Amino acid sequence: MITIYDVAKKAGVSSTTVSKALNNYPDVSEKTRKAILDAAEEMGYMPNSHAQSLSTKKTWSIGVMFTEDNEVGMMHPFFNAVIESFRKHAEQEGYDLIFASRNLRNRNISYLEHFLYRGVDGVIIICSDQKDPYVVEILNSKIPLVVIDMKGINSSTVFSDNEAGGELAVDHFYSLGHRKIAHIAGSSDSFAGRARITGFMNGIKKHNLPLPDGYLVDGGMFSIIEGQHAMEKLLDLEDRPTAVFVAGDQMAIGAMEAVRNKGLKIPEDISIIGFDDIEMAKYVTPGLTTIKQDTEALGKQAGQLLVSQMVQKKKKIKSEIVPVTLVDRNSCQRLI
Known part of the structure; x- marks a missing residue:
């Protein structure tokens, strides 16, 4: 041996x-x-992992926790890509992942209690609901922790530059000659939704554009059906927008379906920009122009932040902002 x-x-x-x-x-x-x-x-x-645990007081395991209102979790392609990147980095450092079951609540066990019982060395929280008491409990604990898609909390965070992305979408529409630009927003209860609204409004103000009543629509929790319903509201307006920035690609796919159901064409009748750059964005017809989140960088930076804390056995508070870029496909048309 x-x-x-x-x-x-x-x-x-x-x-x-x-x-x-x-x-x-x-x-x-x-x-x-x-x-x-x-x-x-x-x-x-x-x-020998058991011997290592006894000598180093480490279990070489990381707890993974998804919390969000619509309970999509890893089914959402964006978060699936982020956790895959995180998993690769964690495994390279010798750690295994333990996913918290949603059934914990039915057993009256908090996520923190579960992770402490399992002896994890650290926790990553993804797609977070900051108001969730189970989330708050972990955020206020001393366990090494990284949160993706949250800001201004008592833990290390990693998130995309959502505000810059919203402004970038308006800039692109403006460069193509669009002046009637609407926004299907993600829920204002979510950090990403609020930040992308802020970015959109920054772009509107920068270019001195009007924002008529009805041009800012709540698209809910980023689902396809909510995007479809939100676009239907915009299409029913008397003064219809020529361009729509949608706060998530899945919502944008639903919005595109609403446009087709109305007998209109993309981008001839209405231009659309999404957010995320999920895999499906390049395969829909027409290909979806979108704001790309760098899921590889998000997962890797989250992994590095968490491993650093686990090695030092100390919780730290640090924020990492990952830049976004515009991916230009075929869902936008130049007006001038």
Whole structure:
């Protein structure tokens, strides 16, 4: 059986250095860490996780928690992509993920109690409802934690530059000659929804554009059907907009369906920009112009923030903002 001493001998370091490298101690250089990990992999060395837990008080596990009003969770393509990126980074660092069951509430067990019982080294919260008492309980705890899509809380956060994205959508419409621009917004109860509304309004004010009554529509919790219903309201207006910025790609797909059901064409009769750049955005007809969230960067930065806290066994408060970009496809038409 291969031992830590065998790995140390092959890598040309002490067994203490091997232990530190395998347990992600910060005082081991990346060059040395890589040499040790390469040696361990080549020799087929597999550390005993139970022994590691006893000696380091680590379980090498991360709790994953989804909380949102419509309970879509990982079914939403954006959050699915983010958690996949996070998973890859966490696994590279030697951690496994433990997903909290929605049935916990039925058993009168809080998420925090569940994660403490499982002994996780840290927690990532995705698609969060800041008003949820179970979320608040974890946010106020001392457990290492990272939250995606939230701001101004007692924990480290990672989120896209939603405000810049909303303004970027208006800028693009304006450059194409559109002056009657509406917005199907995500719920104002959500951080992303509020931030994208702010960005949209910043763009409207920057270009001195009018915002007639009815041009700002609540699209709810970012679903296809809510996007369809919201677009129907815009299409029924006497002074119909020529362009619509939709706060999520799934809502935008629903909005496109509403336009087709009305006998109108995209982009000839109405131009549309979404937000997220989910996989389906490039396959709908016409291809959806959208504000791209960098899901790879979101997951990776969340992983780095959380691993740093878990290694130091200390909760830290830090925010990372990930830039967004506009992906230009075929759902917008130039008017001038």
